[in-house]
Amino acid sequence: MTVEEREVLRSFAVRRVRPEEWRSLRELRLEALRDPIAHLAYLETIEAALERPDSFWQDRTRTAASGTAAGQFVAVDERGDLAGTATALVTAPGEPDYIGETGPQLRAAVVGVYVQPGHRGGGVLQAILSETEAWLRGIGVPQVRLHVNEQNLRAQGAYRKCGYVDTGVRVEMVDGVNHEMVRDLRSA
Numbered sequence: 001m002t003v004e005e006r007e008v009l010r011s012f013a014v015r016r017v018r019p020e021e022w023r024s025l026r027e028l029r030l031e032a033l034r035d036p037i038a039h040l041a042y043l044e045t046i047e048a049a050l051e052r053p054d055s056f057w058q059d060r061t062r063t064a065a066s067g068t069a070a071g072q073f074v075a076v077d078e079r080g081d082l083a084g085t086a087t088a089l090v091t092a093p094g095e096p097d098y099i100g101e102t103g104p105q106l107r108a109a110v111v112g113v114y115v116q117p118g119h120r121g122g123g124v125l126q127a128i129l130s131e132t133e134a135w136l137r138g139i140g141v142p143q144v145r146l147h148v149n150e151q152n153l154r155a156q157g158a159y160r161k162c163g164y165v166d167t168g169v170r171v172e173m174v175d176g177v178n179h180e181m182v183r184d185l186r187s188a
């Protein structure tokens with residue numbers, strides 16, 4: 001890649017997903033699940049994802065595109081390609097969240113984080129998380145958390161740079177031990 005090409009690829013816009021782009025989001029998800037460290041990053045396998053019918057991707061994209069249960073955000077580069085994504089899952093007080101825990105307040109978890117290899121190290125993640133957090137703040141969520149595998153050091157470093165703090169809580173998940181990291185949205 002030339003310097004000029006890198007400059008072009010650094011230019012991107014972040015926005016919430018649209019229902020009609022479910023095919024592109026399916027492709028991006030499949031690409032993420034083929035990443036060499038996918039086994040440390042996602043709770044789903046490529047085999048399971050390939051089995052899912054179109055209706056699954058359509059429903060998931062529709063839910064992530066509107067309403068307050070989930071918000072998926074994407075970075076779109078100048079060619080219109082999806083450079084990365086993150087999804088916030090919102091849980092009402094008293095309801096079990098994506099790992100089955102309950103809590104007294106409205107809360108959210110960031111999941112499904114992926115940045116395409118050609119865009120890594122270029123601020124894409126920071127821009128996506130910042131947009132995701134602005135959306136969460138707007139619907140009254142005071143704190144956001146995420147889980148990152150203990151062996152996924154790059155992701156841990158990336159989240160730290162984005163203001164996430166390791167709480168010291170360790171959660172055993174299907175991919176192994178995960179670190180809980182949080183970001184307070186009231187002071188951010």
Ligand SMILES: CC(C)(COP(=O)(O)OP(=O)(O)OC[C@H]1O[C@@H](n2cnc3c(N)ncnc32)[C@H](O)[C@@H]1OP(=O)(O)O)[C@@H](O)C(=O)NCCC(=O)NCCS
Pocket residue numbers: 035037040041042113114115116119120121122123124125147148149152153154155156157158161
């Ligand atoms: C995780 C991911 C979203 C991060 O985005 P990114 O653009 O690569 O992140 P950045 O390069 O901005 O930040 C990573 C930081 O960790 C550091 N880092 C990289 N490898 C590291 C390692 N082995 N140990 C410690 N730190 C490391 C980098 O140096 C960088 O910090 P710096 O900018 O201060 O040098 C992206 O790499 C990705 O999609 N990975 C595959 C899927 C994945 O792991 N998703 C997250 C699941 S929780």
